[in-house]
Amino acid sequence: MRTDDLIARLSDDLPPVRKDAVMRILLGAIALGVTGSILVMLLVLRPRHDLAEAMTSFGMWTKLAYTFALTGFGFWLVERAGRPGADMAKPALLLALPLLAIALLSTIQMNAQDADPHLLVMGHTSRVCAVLVTLTALPTLAATFWALRSLAPTRLGLAGAGAGLFAGAAGAFVYSFHCPEGAAPFIAVWYSLGIALTTAIGGFAGPRLLRW
Amino acid sequence: MIAQEAQYRDWMLAALMGDAGAYRMLLAGLTRHLRSYYARRLDGGVAEDAVQETLIAIHTRRATYDPALPFTAWVYGIARYKLIDEYRRHKRRATVPLDEAAELFGHDDANDAIAKRDVTKLLDKLPPAKRQLVKDIKLDGVSVADAAARTGLSESAVKVTVHRAIKSLGEGLEERDADR
Numbered sequence: 001m002r003t004d005d006l007i008a009r010l011s012d013d014l015p016p017v018r019k020d021a022v023m024r025i026l027l028g029a030i031a032l033g034v035t036g037s038i039l040v041m042l043l044v045l046r047p048r049h050d051l052a053e054a055m056t057s058f059g060m061w062t063k064l065a066y067t068f069a070l071t072g073f074g075f076w077l078v079e080r081a082g083r084p085g086a087d088m089a090k091p092a093l094l095l096a097l098p099l100l101a102i103a104l105l106s107t108i109q110m111n112a113q114d115a116d117p118h119l120l121v122m123g124h125t126s127r128v129c130a131v132l133v134t135l136t137a138l139p140t141l142a143a144t145f146w147a148l149r150s151l152a153p154t155r156l157g158l159a160g161a162g163a164g165l166f167a168g169a170a171g172a173f174v175y176s177f178h179c180p181e182g183a184a185p186f187i188a189v190w191y192s193l194g195i196a197l198t199t200a201i202g203g204f205a206g207p208r209l210l211r212w
Numbered sequence: 213m214i215a216q217e218a219q220y221r222d223w224m225l226a227a228l229m230g231d232a233g234a235y236r237m238l239l240a241g242l243t244r245h246l247r248s249y250y251a252r253r254l255d256g257g258v259a260e261d262a263v264q265e266t267l268i269a270i271h272t273r274r275a276t277y278d279p280a281l282p283f284t285a286w287v288y289g290i291a292r293y294k295l296i297d298e299y300r301r302h303k304r305r306a307t308v309p310l311d312e313a314a315e316l317f318g319h320d321d322a323n324d325a326i327a328k329r330d331v332t333k334l335l336d337k338l339p340p341a342k343r344q345l346v347k348d349i350k351l352d353g354v355s356v357a358d359a360a361a362r363t364g365l366s367e368s369a370v371k372v373t374v375h376r377a378i379k380s381l382g383e384g385l386e387e388r389d390a391d392r
Contacts, residue, residue, distance in 0.1 A: 007240060
């Protein structure tokens with residue numbers, strides 16, 4: 001086809017584009033993905049027995065706040081990654097805030113008078129934590145990839161890693177309702193490791209699965 | 213700031229609201245830059261395909277343009293992505309600068325037309341048969357096989373002829389520069 005004909009054809013039928021089109025694609029897919037992650041937690045892992053009591057504990061809110069902040073900045077990262085020419089530096093830098101906060105809180109807890117450093121870091125579930133965070137994150141990761149494919153990621157490795165970070169953080173948030181741990185050092189190490197694992201998966205899969 | 217930014221952005225915003233006339237002007241304008249951009253980086257026949265693919269990408273992904281960001285950077289992001297895609301398809305490894313929208317919008321095929329005119333002048337120095345061969349293969353993107361079939365020469369003879377002709381043109385240029 002001649003390029004002039006192509007231009008004529010493309011501009012022939014031009015429906016208006018909604019201003020929130022990108023948000024709708026992302027939020028729609030993510031709602032689906034997070035539902036999947038919640039189902040994994042509810043049906044495969046099961047919520048912790050003492051969830052009702054735990055909801056008022058400091059440890060629970062440490063987990064929720066840390067993973068929620070990462071999820072938020074991660075979402076922003078994904079939204080930027082789907083737009084050509086958009087800068088990902090700002091949301092990437094903001095990720096340092098929750099990391100600094102959890103590091104600070106960990107230091108405080110480790111230096112408390114009757115602190116047991118080994119228990120604070122290793123808890124009782126350190127062996128499975130990172131892997132289960134990643135498992136919980138997988139449905140969200142798949143949905144985020146699916147959404148990104150209908151946007152326009154131009155740096156596929158970065159976009160995939162951003163999607164992985166977002167999904168890992170969202171998965172960790174959901175996993176918090178299963179996990180009995182609450183010490184900041186445990187969260188700083190094992191939750192972060194699970195999120196890093198999901199980020200690596202996303203970064204690896206990005207160049208393969210996000211092409212358009 | 214890139215000179216065309218304001219005009220193109222206006223057209224894009226109108227297009228996003230459904231203004232087909234603005235959209236047509238936008239695409240026609242972008243085509244001139246894209247054609248020059250790809251012609252300098254890809255082989256003749258592939259370059260025009262890349263232009264069309266980029267236009268289609270711009271069209272199908274137009275919702276991803278964020279009006280808070282420069283429009284030219286958005287187009288460059290897509291053009292760069294399609295260039296890398298094209299390299300990958302031909303197993304070429306190359307790095308393409310991330311932040312060079314000026315490189316895309318600094319040229320259009322009007323500049324190229326001037327360059328082409330200079331080349332045409334230079335080609336006039338060649339004997340007609342050779343001139344035709346060089347023009348077909350180097351400027352119009354005719355394949356060596358097609359050129360060979362057309363002229364009745366073997367493919368390797370075509371390659372050698374073109375190579376020698378280009379070399380003699382280069383020597384001509386050096387002499388001209390030395391005369392100055």
